[in-house]
Amino acid sequence: MAIEPKTLHPLPQDVVSLGPDLRVDERLVDDVGRALSGSLNLRRTALRLLTMIRPRLADWGMVVLPGDRPGALTLVGGDDAGFHTVISATAIADVELGRVLRTGGTVLRHVMMDEDTEADLAGMIPHPRLVAEAASMRPADLLAVSLTARGATIGALVIIRSEGRGFDAGDVAVAERVATSAAMALDSARLYEERGRIASVLQSSLRPPSLPEVDGARLAARYRPAAEHLDIGGDFYDVYGRGDDWLLSVGDVSGKGVEAAALTGRTRQSLRTACHFDRRPEVVLDALNTVLFEERTKDFVTVVCARMRREADGRFLLDVAAAGHPAPIVLRRDGHVEAVGVGGTAVGMIARVRYEPATVVLQSGDTILMFTDGVDEARGADGMYGVDRLMALLPRYAGADPEVLCEAIERDVLEYLDGRPHDDIALLAVTCGD
Numbered sequence: 001m002a003i004e005p006k007t008l009h010p011l012p013q014d015v016v017s018l019g020p021d022l023r024v025d026e027r028l029v030d031d032v033g034r035a036l037s038g039s040l041n042l043r044r045t046a047l048r049l050l051t052m053i054r055p056r057l058a059d060w061g062m063v064v065l066p067g068d069r070p071g072a073l074t075l076v077g078g079d080d081a082g083f084h085t086v087i088s089a090t091a092i093a094d095v096e097l098g099r100v101l102r103t104g105g106t107v108l109r110h111v112m113m114d115e116d117t118e119a120d121l122a123g124m125i126p127h128p129r130l131v132a133e134a135a136s137m138r139p140a141d142l143l144a145v146s147l148t149a150r151g152a153t154i155g156a157l158v159i160i161r162s163e164g165r166g167f168d169a170g171d172v173a174v175a176e177r178v179a180t181s182a183a184m185a186l187d188s189a190r191l192y193e194e195r196g197r198i199a200s201v202l203q204s205s206l207r208p209p210s211l212p213e214v215d216g217a218r219l220a221a222r223y224r225p226a227a228e229h230l231d232i233g234g235d236f237y238d239v240y241g242r243g244d245d246w247l248l249s250v251g252d253v254s255g256k257g258v259e260a261a262a263l264t265g266r267t268r269q270s271l272r273t274a275c276h277f278d279r280r281p282e283v284v285l286d287a288l289n290t291v292l293f294e295e296r297t298k299d300f301v302t303v304v305c306a307r308m309r310r311e312a313d314g315r316f317l318l319d320v321a322a323a324g325h326p327a328p329i330v331l332r333r334d335g336h337v338e339a340v341g342v343g344g345t346a347v348g349m350i351a352r353v354r355y356e357p358a359t360v361v362l363q364s365g366d367t368i369l370m371f372t373d374g375v376d377e378a379r380g381a382d383g384m385y386g387v388d389r390l391m392a393l394l395p396r397y398a399g400a401d402p403e404v405l406c407e408a409i410e411r412d413v414l415e416y417l418d419g420r421p422h423d424d425i426a427l428l429a430v431t432c433g434d
Helices: 013-017 022-036 042-053 096-103 117-121 128-135 169-206 257-277 281-295 387-397 402-417
Strands: 003-008 060-066 072-077 084-088 106-111 140-149 152-162 217-224 235-242 245-253 301-310 316-323 329-331 337-339 358-362 367-371 425-432
Touching (some): 152 169, 235 425, 245 257, 245 425, 358 367, 358 425
Antiparallel strands (some): 003 106, 329 337
């Protein structure tokens, strides 16, 4: 028989005091706790653990950790401490390592010299490279200790002593204490990385979308979050539709932080869902107001929407409605500038609101600009930037590409701020004509 298994039950507390050399191992428990406590990188924490226990506690080691995706496990260690690979948790569900992960137990095996050793080791070391390394060390003792933190088993520490240097009861007790100390640090790193992945997914879902191609029109946008928001914030823009019928929207959530970012996502999705059934801006805003008011959210949202339809002669007809948001500005090809006469209560504040639309016609070369208050309320040395300053800037860009226009506005606002903090800035410009 190649391997003699011995499953160990929890050891009595006084085992840790056995033997004159155990004091050295007790120092290892303390050293591991101190060394791992400051790391928030999961794999780096595992590598540091393996470095510390070799050779003081074992001649070879492997750590089994949760993977980056559900149902995956990461193996770290072996002869090359930097080695790591990902396996499926289902691949070990019916073997001994899987039982250790399920039950949180400790298993000690005496690995002998038979030819079938590698096949037997595969139940505890689920990777051919690592199995070959472990088999080359026989005869040896293999000890698997669960890594349990906050009441859950998050992984396992598998270690080997070779050349007759076996694990006695005191060694097993120390290994379990090392694993307990390491498990808290590993779990903290796991939670930190998991929150980082959640934040990354949230950021990705909330970043402004790529603008679609619209026949007969050129679209451009700019988005600059407030510095403290990193790359997500409460402002948004969106263009949704198909063919010759589109809905443009620009909005701003009143709050800050994760809550505001989540509300931004719900608002964008609600707008898209509403305009799937009816793209009239007053109807879309009414639907959004109903949804957000019924949620009883503490924050409100300002939004401006424009339904844009292409006429047979190439002009665009826009029906515009606003809910507590700065009115869009129309820049005519000849340099004439006019604000669209729309206004209304921000959504989510009262149960019933009537939003009155206004109609705008864009001829070839005309542009409609939609923006958030990060533009007009930007505060420089002379107070707020203001809509008047924005309207005075626009005529020099009459007939320019909307991308050039958005870039010029963003640059002018940032120069006015002169390094001062600012709110989120969002711009959306649509120019009639290919």
